[in-house]
Amino acid sequence: MPASPSPSPALRRRQRVHDAVRELMAEQGFRISMDAVAARAGCSKQTLYSYFGSKQELMRSVMQEHLDMATARLDDQHGEHGDLRTTLLAFAMEHLQRLSEPHVITTCQLLSAEAALFPEEARTLYRDGCDTLQQRLAEWLDLAMRRGQLRHDDPHCAAELLLGMIVGLDFERQRFAVPHRDTDAVRRRWAEFAVDAFLRAFAPGTQAPPTRSAIAFLPSASKS
Known part of the structure; x- marks a missing residue:
């Protein structure tokens, strides 16, 4: 089997x-700057902007990569005859493993504490992250x-219900x-x-x- 080509x-x-x-998000939350990213990545700020x-598009790019990895299992077995249980278990394990990464917990703690100070950034991050994940799963x-x-x-x-069932209270425990569920074996049993x-x-x-719309279950701010 030929080796995979090296990334460009x-x-x-x-x-x-x-x-x-x-x-940097795990260290500085919403306060990260393009200068700090450039210094940490070993490139110039001009390169980042080019x-x-x-900064908003850079954050969106990072979130897009995260979501692509989180939902890759759904894309892998999207065929008409795919086994739903196998696909959803793979998706659930991927989701739980990512939420268990230490830097994710640290980042979420910091962003939650700062959300009131950076409301627009918080809403954008939620829309590009949680809302988009729910939308992809719903589709x-x-x-x-x-x-x-x-x-x-x-x-x-159904998508919101499934995501809540997958995570349970474990994210709050962390x-x-x-x-909390700190091994793949324990996480798999829960999944x-x-x-x-x-x-x-x-x-x-x-x-x-009875038929109803998801809009009825959303906070009033999300309906507008």
Whole structure:
């Protein structure tokens, strides 16, 4: 089997920049600057602006990479005859493993503490991260519903429910430094429990509640 080609200099530079952003966000939260990113990545600020255009676009690029990796399992087995349980378990494990990374916990703690001071940046980060993850999962579930693999229901509500079931309280346990699911074996047992419960709830042929829109479940600020 031939070796994979080496990444180009441009791709290596982009990865260094993305790594620098993730490290700095865990240290400085929303206060990171293009100067700090350039220094950490070993490039000039002019190079950053030529590649990304602005700090906002740089942050969006980092989040896009994170989401692409988080949802890659859904893309891998998106075929009509793909096994839903296998795909959702792989997605759940990827999601749990990423949330368990120490720098992710540290970053989330810091960003939560600073959100009131940087409301616009916080809303943008949430939209580009959590909202987009829910949207991608909802689109995947919607296809499964239309194929008859899941009971037809509101895919956005189903996506939010599944994400909540996958994470449970473990992210909060980690944020507050109390015992949590710290091994892949324990995380997998929880992922299997959550995915199997979800699949039972949305099994084809089960009775769906009265039709309603996901918008009814959103905070008022999100409806406008």
